[in-house]
Amino acid sequence: MPKSSTVFTWPEQGVTRVPYRVYDDPAIFEREQSLLFRGPTWxxxxxxxxxxxxxxxxxxxxxxxxxxxxxxxxxxxxxxxxxxxxxxxxxxxxxxxxxxxxxxxxxxxxxxxxxxxxxxxxxxxxxxxxxxxxxxxxxxxxxxxxxxxxFNGIHFGTFSAATPPIEQYLGPVMSAYLKRAYNRPMKVIGAHSQYLKNNWKLVMENVRDPYHASILHLFFGSFGLSRQTMKGEALLDDSGWHHIVYTKRGTDDIRGSEYEGNKLPNMKSHLKLNDPKILEEWPEFPDGITNMVQTVFPAVTFQQISNCLGVRHIVPRGPHECEWFWTLLGYEDDEPWQTKIRARQANLIGPAGFISLEDGAVTNFVQRGIQGGKPDAMAVVELGGSSIASGEDRVTEAPIRGFWKGYREVMGI
Ligand code: FES
Ligand SMILES: [Fe+2]
Incomplete structure (x- = not known):
């Protein structure tokens, strides 16, 4: 892989192609520190x-x-x-x-x-x-x-005088969904961190990727936590920089889909849990959303997996390494049984989580897979065409394209 120059021409296909060098080049890592993290971002x-x-x-x-x-x-x-x-x-x-x-x-x-x-x-x-x-x-x-x-008890910082006010930066859709969960005093019920041997942007692509969720994660599809057959949406703000993907577990219907008959490799509906308590939940939000991942560009994710609420923040440690900090949350006015369910569901996520374990594996698989490639090798991000827009269709990589749109804008490449 080329190591020297930060000045390169992005492929003409725009954000439907991502040059692998952006996950690998130390000069690009340095440039991100000054233009992106010290640039106009919250x-x-x-x-x-x-x-x-x-x-x-x-x-x-x-x-x-x-x-x-x-x-x-x-x-x-x-x-x-x-x-x-x-x-x-x-x-x-x-x-x-x-x-x-x-x-x-x-x-x-x-x-x-x-x-x-x-x-x-x-x-x-x-x-x-x-x-x-x-x-x-x-x-x-x-x-x-x-x-x-x-913003509703969430603190953001910026080095740049050019960063717009936070409400403007988030836009109305992202603001509304943050207000939905961060609607009253929170409390921290746990925390963990995960050291990953891959570039930080591979993590941010992964959390914006509704395509992989029910394919890679056996737990999601097999136990019906999140499937493409559920009602949901992939939402982007006007700038395309931030995203939300959510699903509603109560709306699932797998008839006639690839989920029926276990056609997907990780769909194993015959499996049963010896202790199904991990799936215990209560309907918490009136909108019926049971699974939601929201990102705020560049590096933070707010999540709701059933009743497991939390923040995941990615910290770059070098071109090929990063650290992921997870903060697990409840509300100050939670009853003890609610805290218990939230904490139990936290076993789904994090470094050894029944779901998130696989995310840490695949981001590293990509980092290893791109080594030694042709200098102009690139990823294909074309699911759902080239759109960077909201839709009910979650068989799309639009939120990933939104990340690269923001990235290219602040990096000037
Ligand atoms: S007092 Fe801090 S480095 Fe000397
Ligand atoms: Fe995942």
């Missing part, structure tokens, strides 16, 4: 319920950049780069907690909860010797700050 930082009180903080990443999300004494939420302004050490190591200030372990430079530099050790030297120059101004050496936008 990036997921965390939830209100993770930093409820003054001084509460949580660490996260925007692209590869380490970031602190925190709440100050006045209740305002801030985000700043987790990198000491002295010589670049990580300022905070513990993933979550409460602080009155952030002090660097290396030479004890300290910052308040807004990222202002408040003290420098030995600033005036010792007994009149050494120290910083007299004109050293703390005010010029604070932490790098991000703009923060909060």
């Amino acid at each position: 990036n997921y930082l965390g939830l209100d319920c993770e930093i409820p009180g003054a001084g509460d903080y949580k660490l996260n990443f925007v692209g590869a950049t380490p970031v602190i999300l925190c709440r100050d004494e006045n209740g305002e939420v801030h985000a700043m780069v987790n990198r000491c302004a002295h010589r670049g050490s990580l300022l905070c190591i513990e993933k979550q907690g409460n602080r009155e200030q952030f002090s660097c372990v290396y030479h004890n430079w300290s910052y308040n909860l807004r990222g202002d530099l408040t003290s420098v050790a030995f600033k005036r030297g010792v007994r009149g010797k050494g120290g910083m120059p007299a004109d050293f101004d703390n005010a010029k050496h604070g932490l790098e700050r991000l703009r923060v936008a909060s």
